[in-house]
Amino acid sequence: MGAKGVASSAAGTAALVYVVLSGRLSSDGAEKVAGRGRGRREDVEGGSEGRWPERAPASWREAAAVASRTLGFAYGETLGKWPLGDIAFGISHYMRLQGNLQHEYAGSNCMPLEGPGVRHELISLLRYLRLCMFFSKKPYEVFLEFGGYDHSDTLIRKSKAKLMKPKFTVVRDETTRCFLLFIRGAISVKDRLTAATAAEVPFHHAVLSHEGRGSSVVAGHAHCGMVAAARWVADQAIPCLSRAVELFPDYRIKIIGHSMGAAIAAILTCILRENKKLSSSSCIAFGPAACMTWDLAESSKDFVTTVVNKNDMVPCFGKVSAASLRAEVMASSWAPDLQEHIQQKRILSLINHSVNLMRSYVPFAHNPSSMVADHVESRMAEAEMKRSEDVVMKKHSALSCCWPYVAAGRQTLEAADWDREAEEKGADDGEHTMEQLMVEALRRSPSTTASRAHPGRQLYPPGRIMHMVALPASEDVALYETPRAAYGKIRLAGSMVKDHYMPRYVETMELLIDRLAEDEDAPLRDTDDRCQSCCCKC
Template identity: 35%
Template sequence: MALRYGINSVRVERRVLEAPKNLMQVILILAKAMALLCYTERRYIFYLPRAIVHAVLDKDKKTIGSECRERSDCEEVKGREILKELQEFERLLNLARICSRGKRFPARLCTAGFHEEDVLYRETTSRIMKPAFTVIRDKESKCLLVFIRGTRSIKDTLTDALCAPVSFDHNMVSGHAHRGMVAAADWIRKRCIPVLLEALHQYPNFKIKIVGHSLGGGTAALLTYKLREMEELSSTRPTCVTFGSAACVTLKLAELGKPFITSIVNGSDIVPTLSASSIHDFIAEDRKDYKNILGAMRARLSSAKAIAKDAVNYCTEVLSLFLSESIDDDDDEYDWSEGSDHDDSDDDNIDDKEEDIIEEDSVSQITESTRRHLYPPGRIMHMITSHMSENSNSNHSDADEKHVCLYQTPTQLYGKLRFSRGMIRDHRTERYLEKLQQLINTLEKE
């Protein structure tokens, strides 16, 4: 199994990364992705629903908020400087939402203070490894803005699903990145570079900012890595802002992007922790917990069997004492506890077989889980809703939700998959805008 995975992984990494040009290439890419999934995950993917249910219903699990307050490497961020930065982030996210919607785009853009000639390039239809994106000239902030749309269609979802890590280097640092997003970033790069160079020729003092949410966030980060390597853009040094970015790069590359990439994460958003390796580790951990529970139940059952066996032996001795006069010599050779001993040995054999199977599965999982973990890129800022109203005298039930804190968190925190009831809701663009506004209001009051 592990050998098959290694062979397929090498084949995927050596293949030229580019978006499909025709239907046949699309079919081949999806077929290889499905084959890789079947080879590596078919033994464990069926355990995923049970693992999710256990994680969601676990009342003792730690939330990201409680972990941030307990960890020494998580620092709460306050002050005027971060307030100005957050106001800019809110503005960029509003523009990204406008660009992601096709209906009434000119009217919405005009309301935001832009004109039709400010739209330098616009790709409205997404395809596999070809996400929709828009290039806008912002004279107010003197920036060229590239907005990459997140997952909005089944074709975007297929790009997300092509998650095998592939080789990805930046400034002599070798690493790996999400395959579908690498191909999407390369496809966008070929189309936006001529537009950016022409605009910079006309406005040489402008900067370049690349913005994206979800799939668009991961693609935006990978595009930023590539654009910063170009000599033609050495004077502008593109930067990136992502919202709910998918886990898209290995640890070294994620850390390398901290000076020029900012990733905003909201609450229980699951996407920044979601990758093939984190899912595999999540299932393996659940299997381990299940084995411990099963072992405890087996120990209790064995204890009950021992008590029952002693009781049977005691009753047998008593009966033998009272019936000894009426029992023939041949019957003395019969062991009253033989039947129970025989049944117990069969149960022990069954238990041993079950334990061997579980142990074998655990070893297989450890062998096959030696995969490259992916993380959200750059400096990570996590918005956390406070559920403690120590300084609030309000009697309203929603008073706690209006208090939002901002923490700068370490990249390693997002290597573990976390499930909660708000994991999907907190990923929505509207939810990010809502929490950003609450956070800005909180910081303005302070």
Template identity: 30%
Template structure:
């Protein structure tokens, strides 16, 4: 008892400890413990292992599920972007992604010249640690821009940063206006953000702000842009919020590819003017958060319970008809047994009457004086023969009449019994069904109430800024007829609302669609498609 209290107290202190990159062995142990406690509390501490595996299996086998690309073709708040002027933006997005892929590699030096850079253009390079993703500060003379490229998840340290996904309070003190005297007016927007990514963004801010300010003094006409993919995308967005609080960096912008769900809805909407998030097809990462996982498992459990209740009601309904079959068999057996008993009784009665008749004939023949012995014998033989014949005919007639009467009586009895049994069974089945439905409704209301209470304390996270979703025409399913032709390779670009990403979406391509190579391929294909369309119409 005392030990459990001590363990709970230590766990609570570890959870309340702020997430910072560990500086020593004790800090490393506490950081690992914090990550493990959060992962356990959101998985096995809340759900059984069977619940997790069943939820995944159900999501994979569910043919009626809807992915984000499918909903893009149905929802009216999804805006298709088909302006030819989008080509310029797509060129810039592809350039940012290509350079992010370059500086995400450990051996990027050999390819600097191919990308148009020299060694002096790399202003800062930091390798990854726990709560510190690898990042690079680069000066691009061609586009007159200072880039901060943040790498996605590629190591165990990055995975631990991802695992610390508890929502924590996050404030953005943005600059409203600057007076002629240089006085800055600020306002604050508050929300929740991914714990590990907040720690990573704060650490990067401390190390790159001075580098950026120095470079801006040397190149005052340069812009600042933060770029990242996956974990790097979420960290880049949070870093942009932090940097824009500095007066000299208040105009910096951000581009993310497949960003993690990292901010609450208020912050995500606030970042629309300066953050662009590109999402490819069925990429799962933008929908992956502690809240979406919890809601996903709860939804599967409710559906599973409803399925079990429906099966139970069906089995109960089938079982309610089984006593009728056994009752019919019992009635038939009773009719046969009763009929046989009555026939045996009737046979005994007939034989006793015949025996008495034969005895009377013998007495009358012995007292007769006019008959000789041969005639008496002949008469006796003949009378015996006639009596036997009479016995058989009488037995057949009587048996037939009695049997018909018996069967009619049994039929009436069986109808009464069956009717009573049907009425009784219907009453019992109706009572069971009503009781079961009341129990199911009560359970669902109870689950709904618990879910509502849980949701009140949850903080859903979403991908940041303005979302541009790349959707292949094959993802529309039956809706492809509403678009430009049945070509499965045709791509569409949609601006989508944040609410689409508050629900976890599982699909076959959810992992492959998250890879940077897939993003690059889809952007290249989308650019070629728009170029062909542009040239086709004489652009």
């Protein structure tokens, strides 16, 4: 609870600061908050007022305003759209109905990747992944020692993450004759706020022809927080990279990241390649977040390699895919499952605990129909007390916390309808009546209404996608190059969160390398932590 407490305090502080400053920011200041750099801007999807920034905040006032707005946006896109019943029961029920869909990443439209060349590429990728993991999780001195670097190999280092300003470093790697730029993923609260700023903003980049004589512009949209972070990293890194390339013209540039860091790395690579000196830039993205629209993602296939592990859901997760999942969850009939298990008191206590926890973390979230909810609650309590005072005393504490969420968004709901419903069910046992009302109320909550007319633009993982797939009925894994269309849908699985962690990526890649070595019937090359024997040839 320590980390959650810190997150709660940070959220409350940001909200308080924003409220204090909102009256002092002039219209010019507000426009400055909305965005400082070049480029087009657009209104936030869904009708939110104002425009999202395309650059990192330049002051603590801007950071506080963006953080507060991000928290409201994140709440509106999650708990604001997913009522408690959908989260607690609908997703679990739909996951059981759906089953494991990992086989869809190994379908007829997916190309299997095998052979010595693929194994050698994986060995190289595994070394980069381990370096990225050490940079993200270990002290910087340990990272340098693991990579065989000393301080003279460090070109630039930003050791503290801020809102839209991720932690990153650039090191010179003599073994691979590359300048390696590592970007850390979402670990701190400020990193997670960057990832939560998920509105789409316009983004375009120029793609040079293979002969280098001309270029074409690819336009689209990308993740707001990650675009701003990539532009900030570019501003910091371009001067030192330009000097380094002048001193070592035969060195290439590789940008490496995991999760949010991988998505920022892909966007940053698009930016760097527009600079003629840095046009050798390429990217290795491990489990990147869905961060750009289709055309942008396709245009980066020549210089971005994305690696996805098994059921990792992050490359598929976005506003549009989440809205589609929500529609599918509501189409599945989970209410009978709820009614079957609701008499277990542990479920009601879990609901009570969960809602109180959410309220404590989001104290500023305004419920537009809270007055209606309060009236509904009081009328229901009166009706039930007349029938079974003992039952109401046992159940009311657990159910009362749910009614504001059940009633949220139903501004036209009349309290008399609820009272009449209670009267119609009065012949039943009091405890059973409350349970039935809860089930039916959850089913008719705002989750059953249509979503926004324009939920947003579908975002995809960037570049060429290599997916490590667990083979059915075995512990083996296989590698496939999968089409981008496969990542427009969220596939639920019990391991969809665990498979996103870097240690899981390492384990799967090691298994895959071992399997490919057995297929070749040849001894596997040395794959120790340094992977020294292969780096000069990969």
